[in-house]
Every structure is written in C-alpha cells, then in structure tokens.
Amino acid sequence: MKSKIHSAHSSRKYLQRRQFLKFAGGSAAAIAIISACKKDDDNNNPGDGSIPLGSDDIGILNYAYALEQLEAAFYTQVVASLYTGISTTEQAYLTDIRDHEIAHREFFKNALGDKAIPALEVDFSAINFGSRDSVLGTAKAFEDLGVSAYNGAGQLIKSPDYLLLAGKIVSVEARHAATIRDLISNGTFADNTVIDTNGLDKSMSPPQVLSVAKNYLKSKIDASRLPTN
Amino acid sequence: MNLHNIISEIEKVDPEVYERLDSRRKAIRQFAGIGRRLALTAVPLAFGAMFKSAYGQTTTSIVDVLQYALTLEYLESEFYKKAVDATGLVPDGAAKGAITTIRDHEVAHVNFLTTAINAMGSTPVAKPAFDFSGAKGAGNGPFKDAFSNYGLFLAVAQTFEDTGVRAYKGQAGNLISNNDVLTAALNIHSVEARHAAHIRSMRRANTSDNTIKPWITGKDTGGIGDAVQASYNGEELTNQAGIEIVNINGKSISQAAATESFDEPLTMEQVLMIVDPFLPA
Numbered sequence: 402m403k404s405k406i407h408s409a410h411s412s413r414k415y416l417q418r419r420q421f422l423k424f425a426g427g428s429a430a431a432i433a434i435i436s437a438c439k440k441d442d443d444n445n446n447p448g449d450g451s452i453p454l455g456s457d458d459i460g461i462l463n464y465a466y467a468l469e470q471l472e473a474a475f476y477t478q479v480v481a482s483l484y485t486g487i488s489t490t491e492q493a494y495l496t497d498i499r500d501h502e503i504a505h506r507e508f509f510k511n512a513l514g515d516k517a518i519p520a521l522e523v524d525f526s527a528i529n530f531g532s533r534d535s536v537l538g539t540a541k542a543f544e545d546l547g548v549s550a551y552n553g554a555g556q557l558i559k560s561p562d563y564l565l566l567a568g569k570i571v572s573v574e575a576r577h578a579a580t581i582r583d584l585i586s587n588g589t590f591a592d593n594t595v596i597d598t599n600g601l602d603k604s605m606s607p608p609q610v611l612s613v614a615k616n617y618l619k620s621k622i623d624a625s626r627l628p629t630n
Numbered sequence: 631m632n633l634h635n636i637i638s639e640i641e642k643v644d645p646e647v648y649e650r651l652d653s654r655r656k657a658i659r660q661f662a663g664i665g666r667r668l669a670l671t672a673v674p675l676a677f678g679a680m681f682k683s684a685y686g687q688t689t690t691s692i693v694d695v696l697q698y699a700l701t702l703e704y705l706e707s708e709f710y711k712k713a714v715d716a717t718g719l720v721p722d723g724a725a726k727g728a729i730t731t732i733r734d735h736e737v738a739h740v741n742f743l744t745t746a747i748n749a750m751g752s753t754p755v756a757k758p759a760f761d762f763s764g765a766k767g768a769g770n771g772p773f774k775d776a777f778s779n780y781g782l783f784l785a786v787a788q789t790f791e792d793t794g795v796r797a798y799k800g801q802a803g804n805l806i807s808n809n810d811v812l813t814a815a816l817n818i819h820s821v822e823a824r825h826a827a828h829i830r831s832m833r834r835a836n837t838s839d840n841t842i843k844p845w846i847t848g849k850d851t852g853g854i855g856d857a858v859q860a861s862y863n864g865e866e867l868t869n870q871a872g873i874e875i876v877n878i879n880g881k882s883i884s885q886a887a888a889t890e891s892f893d894e895p896l897t898m899e900q901v902l903m904i905v906d907p908f909l910p911a
C-alpha cells in the first residue's frame with residue numbers, strides 16, 4: 402500500500418506534466434507564469450503542534466482523510482448512542498452511513514501508508530447525541546460540507562486516478578446528504594440552499610471547509626501547503 | 631519576468647514543447663512580438679492562447695465531453711418534462727414536488743451546458759427525438775408504459791439518475807486539464823447523485839421493498855431487472871486501487887457496505903450502449 406504512493410512519486414514527471422497541461426488550458430496561464438517566475442518558497446510546519454497535511458496530491462488525500470475521520474467518528478458515536486425515538490429506517494440508514502464513512506477512512510489510511518496524518522482528536526461537545534434534531538442537523542452539515550469539499554478539491558488533484566477515486570466517494574456523500582436532508586424534511590434532498598439556479602451543487606476550497614470542520618476538531622490542522630489551483 | 635526562463639521551466643515538464651511551438655527561437659520571437667503589442671496585463675492571456683493552439687487537442691476533447699453530457703441531460707430533462715405533464719402519473723404533493731425539482735435541475739443543466747459549449751466556440755448538439763419506451767423509435771419497448779405506470783416511471787428515473795452519476799464520473803479524468811469545466815461537471819455530478827438517492831427512496835416507499843436503499847448495493851437493480859442490468863454492472867467492486875474494502879483493517883465492513891461506499895464510473899461507450907434504445911434508430 403505504501404508502494405502506491407511511492408509509485409505516484411516516481412511518476413512525478415508525469416504528474417508535473419499533467420499539471421502543466423492543466424495550466425496550458427488557458428485561464429490559469431497567468432498562474433503558470435507567476436510560478437515560473439518566482440522561487441518556490443517553502444512554507445513548512447509552523448511549529449505550533451498542528452498536523453501538516455502536506456502538499457500536492459498527498460496533501461489533498463490527507464485532507465480527504467481528515468474529513469472522513471471526522472464523519473466516521475461522528476456516525477460511530479451516533480450508532481453507539483442512538484437518539485430517542487429513532488425509527489427503524491433511520492437506524493438502518495445511519496448504520497449504513499457509518500460503515501461507508503469507516504470504509505472511506507480506512508481506505509485513505511491504507512492508500513496513504515506512511516504519508517498518512519495521525520488519528521485526529523474530535524470535539525463533539527456541541528452535539529447532543531440524544532436529540533434527533535441535533536444529530537440529523539449535524540449530519541446534514543457534515544454531508545453537505547463533504548460534498549462541497551470533494552467538489553472543490555477535484556481541480557486541485559493532479560493524478561487522474563486520484564481524481565476518479567474522489568469521484569467514486571463524492572457521489573456516495575451526495576447520496577448521504579440527500580438522504581439525511583429527506584429525513585429532516587422530505588423533499589429537501591437538493592433544495593435551493595445547496596443547488597444554484599444553474600442546477601449546480603456547491604464546491605468549497607480547503608480553507609473554507611476547514612474553517613467549518615475545525616469547530617469539531619481538537620487537533621489543529623495545517624493546510625498551508627495544499628495546492629490552491 | 632524572464633521569457634527564456636518560462637520556456638525553460640515548461641521544457642522541464644514537457645520536453646516536446648518546442649515541437650509544439652515550432653522551435654524555441656520562433657516561440658520566443660512569437661512571444662516577444664506579443665509582448666510588444668499588448669499591455670503587460672494582457673500578456674498572460676496571449677500566452678494562454680499561444681499554448682492553447684499548441685495543445686489544441688485538449689480543448690476539442692473537452693467540448694466532446696460537454697456534448698455527450700448535453701445529450702444525457704436532454705434525455706433526462708425531456709423525460710421529466712413528460713412525466714410532470716402526464717395527467718395522473720406522479721401523485722400530487724411530495725412526489726410531484728420532488729419530480730418537478732428534479733425536472734428543473736435537468737433543464738438548468740441543459741441550459742448551462744448549451745451556454746458552455748457556445749462559449750467555447752462550438753455548436754451544441756441538437757436534441758434527439760427520444761423513444762422513452764426503449765425501442766429506438768418504434769415506441770413499443772419495455773418501458774412503453776413509463777408515463778402511465780408510476781412504478782415503471784420511477785424505475786426508469788432511477789436508472790437514468792444512477793447512470794448519469796456513473797457517466798459524469800467516467801469523464802472527470804478527461805476534464806482534468808480545465809479547472810472550470812471540471813468543477814462545473816463535479817457540481818452537476820453530485821446533484822445527479824442527490825436525485826438518484828431521492829428517487830431510490832421514492833421507489834422504496836412505492837414498492838414497500840426495504841432492500842432498496844438510497845445507495846447502490848452490489849450490482850443490484852433494485853428489482854427492476856435485466857432490462858437495466860448494464861447500468862449496474864461493475865458496481866459490485868469491493869477493491870479500490872488495490873485495497874480490499876471488505877473488513878478493511880479489521881473493521882466490520884460487509885460486502886454490501888463495501889460496494890455501497892464507492893460508486894463506479896462508466897465509459898462513454900458503455901453509457902451510449904445503455905441509452906441507445908432511447909435514441910431514434
């Protein structure tokens with residue numbers, strides 16, 4: 402499994418070429434020129450105990466791994482302490498979703514191998530796990546956030562293989578988001594709070610996503626070396 | 631800004647850059663000429679255009695993907711338009727509301743893709759005369775009652791949505807060179823997945839079959855059967871990038887959960903085979 406990432410590194414030339422082809426698309430040409438003109442100033446770990454995600458595709462995979470850790474921990478606790486009055490369908494769905502998020506988390510852990518960030522410490526003190534409203538409200542926030550995070554990360558990924566993997570996961574997150582929304586209020590699976598007038602879902606950058614996710618994390622994440630385009 | 635440095639940097643990642651640009655000297659001359667004629671702020675754009683012609687194929691294949699997506703969105707939008715207009719098909723209330731929402735999204739996708747294709751200087755493909763019975767225009771295929779039989783309508787809707795999700799997913803790699811188009815396609819892709827989840831829940835309620843879930847289990851059609859099996863084949867995958875998901879790292883992950891947690895792509899060829907019965911012969 403470690404070898405996967407290593408082979409990705411050994412094909413660095415290919416990835417760089419990919420990145421270049423991306424720049425050559427036109428709109429990003431200005432950025433290509435800027436990066437060609439200035440030295441790459443290395444922005445390393447700020448040394449405040451925060452966990453660096455790393456750079457390039459590894460950084461993006463760690464970013465996804467961090468979000469999947471958060472979701473998996475949440476649903477694990479939801480299923481371990483089911484809220485009052487839960488229906489059979491709700492329990493079945495929340496259990497399925499827990500298993501999906503654990504599968505995602507463990508997949509990233511293995512795919513990253515020795516490049517993986519450590520297990521994150523979560524902070525769920527704002528969530529009342531005995532309350533349906535609190536649990537489903539948080540689930541909705543996490544799922545919509547996850548969808549927009551993967552949608553926004555797609556353009557930051559250089560390897561087509563990793564892009565496809567992110568695509569395989571994001572549609573499952575979107576299925577979760579729709580389902581949770583329908584449990585809260587049937588028919589809100591894709592309402593105009595998430596879908597715009599062009600019929601497009603949201604996408605968010607890593608800093609936007611992490612500014613929300615940090616409210617549920619004790620661990621501090623350093624995303625400063627993630628790609629920005 | 632040193633032009634020679636830029637070309638040298640590019641050469642490190644693309645050794646054939648000079649073949650694409652004729653020659654180094656010509657490239658520099660071409661670029662220097664551009665630089666003299668244009669204000670500095672416009673130089674990056676001119677530079678982009680120069681490379682767009684050198685790497686022109688990228689642009690073509692992106693338009694091809696958008697035309698393909700437009701065809702699929704025509705299929706969905708026309709299908710839902712007919713369903714909303716069919717008297718007595720979709721029950722009033724929540725069901726009618728949901729199908730109307732989905733119709734509006736599909737119509738918006740058609741408009742969005744049409745605009746995008748026009749903006750790239752190409753002509754959007756024409757809307758085909760669909761045969762929603764699935765008989766290539768003969769009108770007597772397996773889904774001929776889709777606008778009078780609510781259960782059959784939902785079955786076709788589920789298949790279109792799940793196929794749409796797989797179709798967009800299969801094209802992501804072909805859009806990797808264009809951030810804007812890739813992001814827009816991803817933003818459509820997740821909407822199709824939201825639709826799929828809701829339609830599946832509607833089928834679960836309508837059939838009282840609790841094995842139908844918002845996510846795809848194995849390559850199960852959810853009781854629809856052989857006519858749509860091609861839309862689900864491949865979804866049974868449990869190994870991702872060489873990593874087995876069933877019981878991964880000692881966690882209790884069932885075969886079913888392993889297949890549900892990753893949706894699988896379809897190639898353009900696979901999708902065109904699936905939609906072929908709905909297109910005129």
